[in-house]
Amino acid sequence: MxxxxxxxxxxxxxxxxxxxxxxxxxxxxxxxxxxxxxxxxGPVLIGRDPRSSGxxxxxxAISALLACGRDVIDLGIVSTPVLQHAIRRLNAAGGISLxxxxxxxxxxxxxxxxxxxxxxxxxEAGELLDIYHLKKFAxxxxxxxxxxxxxxxxxxxxLDDLARIFDFEKLRKFRVVVDCCNGTSSxxxxxxxxxxxxxxxxxxxxxxxxxxxxxxxxxARMVGSQLxxxxxxxxxxAGFLFDADADRIACATSRGEALSEELILPLVADGQxxxxxxRIVLTNLSTTALVDDVAQKRGGEVVRVPVGRQAAIDALxxxxxxxxxxxxxGTGAVMLPQFRFVYDGIAAMLMILTxxxxxxxxxxxxxxxxxxxxxxxGEVPLKQMRxxxxxxxxxxxxxxxxxxxxxxGLRVDWPDHWFHVRVSQTEPIVRVICEGRGEAPQALFxxxxxxxxxxx
Amino acid sequence: xxxxEHLLKIGVSGIRGVVGGFLTPGLACEFAQAFGTYVDKGRVxxxxxxxxxxxxxxxxxxxxxxxxGCEVIQVGILPTPTIQMYVAAIGAAGGIAxxxxxxxxEYNALKLFNHEGLFFxxxxxxxLLDLYHQSDFYQATNEEMRGVQVHHDRPxxxxxxxxxxxxxxxxxxxxxxxxxxxxxxxxxxxMSVYFLREVLxxxxxxxxxxxxxxxxxxxxxxxxxLGDLAALVRRERCDIGFGQDPDGDRLAVCDExxxxxxxxxxxxxxxxxxxxxxxxxxxxxxxTSSVIDAVAQRHxxxxxxxxxxxxxxxxxxxxxxxxxxxxxxxxxxxxxxxHLCRDSYTGMAFLLNRLANSPGTVSERVAxxxxxxxxxxxxxxxxxxxxxxxxSLEAAYPEAQTNRADGLKLSFPDGWIHVRAxxxxxxxxxxxxxxxxxxxEQLQTAVEGLLRSS
Numbered sequence: 001m002x003x004x005x006x007x008x009x010x011x012x013x014x015x016x017x018x019x020x021x022x023x024x025x026x027x028x029x030x031x032x033x034x035x036x037x038x039x040x041x042g043p044v045l046i047g048r049d050p051r052s053s054g055x056x057x058x059x060x061a062i063s064a065l066l067a068c069g070r071d072v073i074d075l076g077i078v079s080t081p082v083l084q085h086a087i088r089r090l091n092a093a094g095g096i097s098l099x100x101x102x103x104x105x106x107x108x109x110x111x112x113x114x115x116x117x118x119x120x121x122x123x124e125a126g127e128l129l130d131i132y133h134l135k136k137f138a139x140x141x142x143x144x145x146x147x148x149x150x151x152x153x154x155x156x157x158x159l160d161d162l163a164r165i166f167d168f169e170k171l172r173k174f175r176v177v178v179d180c181c182n183g184t185s186s187x188x189x190x191x192x193x194x195x196x197x198x199x200x201x202x203x204x205x206x207x208x209x210x211x212x213x214x215x216x217x218x219x220a221r222m223v224g225s226q227l228x229x230x231x232x233x234x235x236x237x238a239g240f241l242f243d244a245d246a247d248r249i250a251c252a253t254s255r256g257e258a259l260s261e262e263l264i265l266p267l268v269a270d271g272q273x274x275x276x277x278x279r280i281v282l283t284n285l286s287t288t289a290l291v292d293d294v295a296q297k298r299g300g301e302v303v304r305v306p307v308g309r310q311a312a313i314d315a316l317x318x319x320x321x322x323x324x325x326x327x328x329x330g331t332g333a334v335m336l337p338q339f340r341f342v343y344d345g346i347a348a349m350l351m352i353l354t355x356x357x358x359x360x361x362x363x364x365x366x367x368x369x370x371x372x373x374x375x376x377x378g379e380v381p382l383k384q385m386r387x388x389x390x391x392x393x394x395x396x397x398x399x400x401x402x403x404x405x406x407x408x409g410l411r412v413d414w415p416d417h418w419f420h421v422r423v424s425q426t427e428p429i430v431r432v433i434c435e436g437r438g439e440a441p442q443a444l445f446x447x448x449x450x451x452x453x454x455x456x
Numbered sequence: 457x458x459x460x461e462h463l464l465k466i467g468v469s470g471i472r473g474v475v476g477g478f479l480t481p482g483l484a485c486e487f488a489q490a491f492g493t494y495v496d497k498g499r500v501x502x503x504x505x506x507x508x509x510x511x512x513x514x515x516x517x518x519x520x521x522x523x524x525g526c527e528v529i530q531v532g533i534l535p536t537p538t539i540q541m542y543v544a545a546i547g548a549a550g551g552i553a554x555x556x557x558x559x560x561x562e563y564n565a566l567k568l569f570n571h572e573g574l575f576f577x578x579x580x581x582x583x584l585l586d587l588y589h590q591s592d593f594y595q596a597t598n599e600e601m602r603g604v605q606v607h608h609d610r611p612x613x614x615x616x617x618x619x620x621x622x623x624x625x626x627x628x629x630x631x632x633x634x635x636x637x638x639x640x641x642x643x644x645x646x647m648s649v650y651f652l653r654e655v656l657x658x659x660x661x662x663x664x665x666x667x668x669x670x671x672x673x674x675x676x677x678x679x680x681x682l683g684d685l686a687a688l689v690r691r692e693r694c695d696i697g698f699g700q701d702p703d704g705d706r707l708a709v710c711d712e713x714x715x716x717x718x719x720x721x722x723x724x725x726x727x728x729x730x731x732x733x734x735x736x737x738x739x740x741x742x743x744t745s746s747v748i749d750a751v752a753q754r755h756x757x758x759x760x761x762x763x764x765x766x767x768x769x770x771x772x773x774x775x776x777x778x779x780x781x782x783x784x785x786x787x788x789x790x791x792x793x794x795h796l797c798r799d800s801y802t803g804m805a806f807l808l809n810r811l812a813n814s815p816g817t818v819s820e821r822v823a824x825x826x827x828x829x830x831x832x833x834x835x836x837x838x839x840x841x842x843x844x845x846x847x848s849l850e851a852a853y854p855e856a857q858t859n860r861a862d863g864l865k866l867s868f869p870d871g872w873i874h875v876r877a878x879x880x881x882x883x884x885x886x887x888x889x890x891x892x893x894x895x896x897e898q899l900q901t902a903v904e905g906l907l908r909s910s
Contacts (some may be wrong), residue, residue: 019597024489024523028482028516052601056522059604063481063515106598142475142509142562143670210599 008426009132011125011310015100015109015426018053022108027060031096033131034112035068036138037124042093042115043071043146047083047154049099049184049244052209053108057098061110062148065096069140071147075154077207079184079246081344084117085161086154088340091115099184102217102243102331105210118341119313155191163196165338166350170357172198174237178349179227181216182208183244188346201234203227216243218250218332218345223258231256238356238363240349247343248333251352253364261332262288262375263367268334268348270366271355272325273298279325282315284308285411286420286433287330290373300325306408308425309333309343316341374440378432379424380452387423390430390455394421397451398444417441419448430456465880466588470581472556472565472880475509479564481516487566488517490588491552492524494580495571497594497602498549503531503539503611505555505643505703506667509564513554517566518604521552525596528604531611533667535644535704536567537799541618542611543573544795555643555703558676558786574796575767612647616655618794619801622733623809629657631812636697636710638685639665640675644704644800651801652698656808661692677701677708677787679716690714695811696818700800706787707800709807711818720745720784720830721822722803727780729806730791731755736779739772741765742865743832743874743887744784750826763862765879770796785832785887828871829896830889835907837884842877845884848906849875873899 006021008014014030016022035044044065048054058074065072073090075083080097087095094114100107112120112128120128131137178200180186186205193200203226204213214225218241227239231252239252250261269281269291277299281291284307295302305311312327312335321337328334334348335341356363391410398419402412409422417436424431430452434445464473464483471487473479492500500521504510514530521528529548531539536553543551549571556563568576568584576584587593596602635658639645645665653660663684664672674681677699689697689710697710709722724747727738731751737758740748744761752759757779762772766788773781773792781790788798791806811818846864850856853873856866863876863885871890878885884907888899 017597018601019595023595024485024519025482028485028519032481051598052603053598055604056519056601058519059515059522060481060485060519063485063512063519066512066515067475067481108598137480139476139480142507142564145475145508145512148511148515209601209603 005427009129010425011122011129012119012308013109013111015103015107017106018108024056024060027057027110028064029135030110030132031061031064032068032137032139033128034094034096035065035070036131036136037128038070038093040093040115042091043073045073045075045083045087045090045092045095047075047078047080047095047097050077050182050207050209051100051105051108051244054098057108057110061096061098064137066146066148067139068137069144069146071149073149073151075151077184077187078154079188079346080111081247081342081346082154082158082184082188084113084340084342085158086151087113087115087117089157090151097245099245101245101247104215105212116340119309121317122310122314125310155188158188159191159195162347162350166354168196168198171350171353172196174353174356175201175235176353177201177203177227177230177234177236177239179203179239179241180205181214181242181244182206182212183216183242183246185242185246185345188246201236203230212244218243218248218261220250220258220260223250223252228252228256228258238353242345246345248331249345249348250332251349251363253367254362255364257364259363259367262290262330263370264332264348265326265328265330265334266290266294266370267355267366268328268336268351269300269326270294270298271351272336273300276325280319280323281325282312282327284311284329285405285408286422286431288373288375289418289435289437290370293371307422311408372438373435374438375433375435376440376442376445378445378449379429380432380449380456382423382428382430382456384456390452391421393455394448394451398448417444419444421448421452470566470568472559472563474562475564476562481512484513484516484566485520486591486593487588488520488552489524489593490584491550491568492521492526493592493594494584494587495526495549497525497596497600499527499529499546501529501531501539501543501546501548501551503534503551503553505553506533506641506645507556507561507564507702508670510554513564517552517554522601522604523596524594525600525602527602530604530606532606532608533643534611535647535800537705537795537797537801538611538615538647540569540573540797541615541795542607543569543571545614547571553703557703558701558706560675561671574770577767577771612650615801616651619805620655622791622793622802623805624813625656628808628812632657632659633696633808633811634659634692634694635661635808636685636688636692636694637662637665638677638682638688638697638699639663640671640673640677640700640702641666641669642671642700642702642704643667644700647704648698648700652804656805658808661688661694663688671702675702677706679708682708682710682716685710686714686716696807698800698804704800705798707789707803708787709818711822713819715819717818717822718745718830719787720747721825722787723782723784723789724748724751724825725810725821726789726803726806727751727782728754729810730780731757734779734793736777739769739776739778739781741769741783742859742862743876743885744782745828745830745889746872747825747828748784761859761861764876766790766798768862828889828891829893830887831896831900832885832887833900833904834878834883834885835904837877837882842875842884845875845907849873849903852902852906871895871899873903875903
């Protein structure tokens with residue numbers, strides 16, 4: 001079966017390789033559908049990351065929104081969290097963030113944000129898709145067409161809010177190196193440097209249209225590529241790596257070691273639960289069991305939902321904000337209730353530094369206090385569509401005496417290890433994850449991979 | 457064939473329609489992407505008039521061009537001739553002006569120019585249309601994506617410099633002529649005020665020069681739409697008044713008595729001024745008044761006639777050595793030494809130059825021209841009926857000289873008849889001209905009679 005790999009239209013938005021996959025027509029029609037969907041009045045905000053194709057998508061989105069009678073405020077090149085923040089502040093009807101986050105430069109995406117600045121709930125996203133497919137857009141008469149304006153103070157007002165939550169006076173004593181990966185985090189951090197007199201050392205800080213210094217992926221591997229080796233020569237206390245739209249991070253200790261991206265959530269959860277004991281840590285089924293240990297130690301609770309931003313967004317809406325300590329995933333993306341549940345890399349970085357300051361400990365010392373887990377990840381191309389059968393056979397072969405969870409693929413838990421096998425939502429592959437306390441369950445992993453290769 | 461409203465037209469003249477349900481951002485974007493594919497990822501100049509849909513379409517077209525791998529040079533709100541000249545001046549691969557010219561404000565259109573800044577010819581238009589219909593557009597990748605540049609002042613400066621080469625600037629400035637202007641809140645609003653007041657040093661009385669407002673009158677500058685201009689001329693005792701259309705290519709002229717002169721006479725006055733300065737013949741369309749022949753004769757030049765439509769006249773002008781050309785009835789002056797396009801600024805400059813350098817008022821100069829009596833009308837008409845009408849007309853006037861370049865034109869020693877199908881609407885246009893009013897009426901009535909009986 002031939003599968004399209006260059007374009008993905010899903011409830012979270014439309015994402016693809018510009019040209020062969022994502023075209024100007026997709027952008028126009030989706031923006032028109034979004035302009036048609038929005039219930040409340042008020043302007044629609046647009047922001048983008050620095051990819052060259054962003055300008056094309058921007059013009060397409062602006063045109064469609066104006067044609068729907070929407071006023072548009074263009075924030076220019078800003079991070080997704082800054083855009084989300086501005087939506088609330090400006091009482092906008094919604095926003096469109098143009099940027100492909102952690103994907104390579106040839107990708108781009110349109111992400112749709114509601115009036116609260118958060119991603120659309122599944123029901124709204126479903127309606128957006130229906131309008132898109134029907135192609136019945138609410139274009140207005142010539143004299144009702146919207147107007148385009150620009151706003152340049154979005155970053156500053158965003159920082160005003162951050163300064164209410166984080167003590168920059170305390171944090172600026174840290175010597176921090178940041179790898180901006182030529183993305184939008186530099187626009188914020190340069191302002192932080194000037195405004196709070198915090199001499200952050202920024203690398204790959206130039207906005208680039210296509211020549212990214214490396215893939216904007218927040219992984220330990222990427223930290224090792226450029227950021228890690230700089231930490232000790234620069235005598236820094238910590239290093240952080242951002243993806244292109246600054247919604248997720250990876251980090252490095254003062255010794256230049258890259259921390260696994262899986263450690264970001266446990267770190268932030270530890271800090272949040274110390275402040276708000278008893279609250280919930282919301283994460284997905286593929287995230288490390290370390291969060292369970294951290295939560296148990298701090299008297300919190302872990303709620304696991306299917307993988308993907310959409311499941312987390314939908315789950316969060318069923319809790320009051322003050323019930324949640326943190327929500328996040330193993331990719332380095334976390335949301336804080338103090339910051340309106342927006343995946344925000346800057347806030348995550350500030351939170352980790354705050355924990356270091358409050359405890360007077362270096363990052364490697366904090367991590368050393370965590371129990372050790374070892375994780376193995378693999379992926380197998382999916383060639384057939386008998387997916388439920390795959391899960392059933394795996395459960396029969398490997399599920400012996402474990403506690404099975406079939407909310408999203410198959411997860412089986414034992415006291416000291418677990419595995420999770422699921423079909424990716426974004427690519428035609430089967431993902432296999434195993435984790436064990438202390439040591440990785442290598443034999444289980446090898447067995448699973450072999451079986452999945454045979455069945456997938 | 458059932459009658460339908462012409463709210464969208466995608467054809468050889470580009471794409472034009474009512475904004476909202478018909479001319480959508482999607483259509484504009486696809487057409488622009490086809491254009492961008494056609495010009496093979498080159499630089500494209502993009503400008504627009506002041507219509508409320510202009511900004512929306514500007515972004516749709518920008519998106520389409522970028523998607524095709526073009527570099528977009530946005531010049532913003534400018535007259536169409538200024539945009540055309542800029543395309544050629546910077547060596548761009550093509551240009552697009554977003555303007556529905558003299559159509560009502562709910563319309564908009566994409567006007568397409570080749571690398572010389574000229575309207576696409578028949579061949580280019582047909583090729584582009586084929587590309588559009590095949591939907592086989594170039595889809596640039598992120599790596600191939602080029603950006604948008606904004607060029608602000610240069611296009612206007614370049615246009616005005618070219619016009620000023622052909623007039624006596626010091627002479628005009630010295631006269632401090634009293635000039636009235638109706639800019640219809642169009643694309644020329646700022647440029648015309650700057651040109652007439654700052655550059656030519658006129659005492660300017662301007663109305664409707666706010667590009668943020670809607671058109672205050674019917675957009676086509678004609679005697680019956682320029683009442684406010686006429687009143688302004690009388691109130692301020694101006695030497696001359698100018699009326700523009702929304703994209704600044706057409707010009708209507710009001711004399712010092714507040715009488716809006718016939719567009720054919722205005723073309724004749726500008727031609728008279730131009731022929732004094734440059735060598736070459738005159739090219740006009742078949743419907744232009746014979747007054748142009750009299751003016752050309754004074755200067756010993758020939759007159760060539762083409763089918764109606766700016767592109768046709770321009771093609772005609774390229775095939776002979778032309779001093780000046782134009783289309784009388786719709787107020788278009790084409791002076792190739794500035795650019796091969798209709799340009800109201802050339803028209804204004806030549807007329808002011810004439811007023812400054814030689815005695816006599818505008819009305820006196822019009823009175824100097826031979827008098828012809830013109831009648832024109834349009835009749836709702838089903839396509840396909842023109843052929844039989846042409847045959848019966850020819851049979852009714854066996855003595856006439858015939859020209860079949862665009863419908864049928866019958867010429868007599870004392871006048872002519874021209875019938876043709878409109879390019880844009882299902883209309884038959886009838887024009888008749890004669891040296892006496894009664895003869896003109898007789899010719900027109902005869903055609904209308906034949907039309908009823910055929």
